[in-house]
Amino acid sequence: MALTVTVPAAVGCGSGAGGGSAAEARSARPAAVRLPPRHAGFDYQIGGAYPPPAGVRIVSRDRSDSPAPGLYNICYVNAFQAQPEERASWPADLLLRDARGRVVIDGDWNEALLDLRTPAKRERAAQRVNRWIDGCAEKGFDAVEPDNYDSYTRSRHLLSAADATAFMTLLSRHAHGRRLAVAQKNTAGLAGARRRAGPDFAVTEECGQYDECEVYAKAFDDRVLDVEYTASGLRSAVAHWGGRLSVVRRDRAVSTPGSRGYVREAG
DSSP states (O other): OOEEEEEEEOSSSOOOSTTOOHHHHHHOEEEEEEEOOTTOEEEEETTOOOOOOTTEEEEEEETTSOOOTTSEEEEEEEOSEEOGGGGGGSOGGGBOBOTTSOBOEETTTTEEEBOOSSHHHHHHHHHHHHHHHHHHHHHTOSEEEEEOGGGGGGSTTSSOHHHHHHHHHHHHHHHHHTTOEEEEESOGGGGGGHHHHOOOEEEEESTTTTTOHHHHHHHTTTOEEEEEOSHHHHHHHHHHHTTTSEEEEEOTTOOOTTSTTOOEEEO
8 A cells, every 4th residue: 555654845835945944944834645655566657648557556647647547646747857848938047058048958858957056046947847746736646756856967067966956845845735745756866865855755767777776775765666768677677676666667758558669568
């Protein structure tokens, strides 16, 4: 069964940057959130929803989709970068720019990084992302997965780990206030900051391939959902962690059944 725990969460939508103000700390109150079960069948459906395969108890889906009835549902939100089709809707000054004024892009996905360097900018960016989190809660999801926590590593040294954890703290407080658990997506280097930043469990990509599963397992008490994209990564994850973590192999496009290239193998 999924575990219900009490976590500190801020009341209302607004919250300050970093560790928050004294006033915000005083406004915090307990909020019960459900955590995903350990070592349960998992499917990663952020590329499009479809009926979960037999044995699946946990599913992650994009915020534009609906939860799978009867399962533990995680709502995927691209929180630290702007997707190409949404870039124009972001205020220009919230897109990270280099010294020449050019928007800094994650070349793998053609996504603009958000400018999270000041408390004021983090607050404004959080207000927008928190509206998406509100939508996840209203649809009935159990948790939220803010993606690209590690975008600071692609920022050409313009963003810092402290900027990332400060922004994650804002999102976590808001999600907890909506009774949503929070997943840390990748970013092994910040797993040790989980109590400060607020994530409750981890969604990892290729922790078996890159020998990072132990970091997440230790930080999140084995409450880890791992997605592998290669046969070798799946073998490694299952051989070392298959008895403790939730492991699945998907294709890199995270496509739907019937699509060219669709892959899903249970760990």
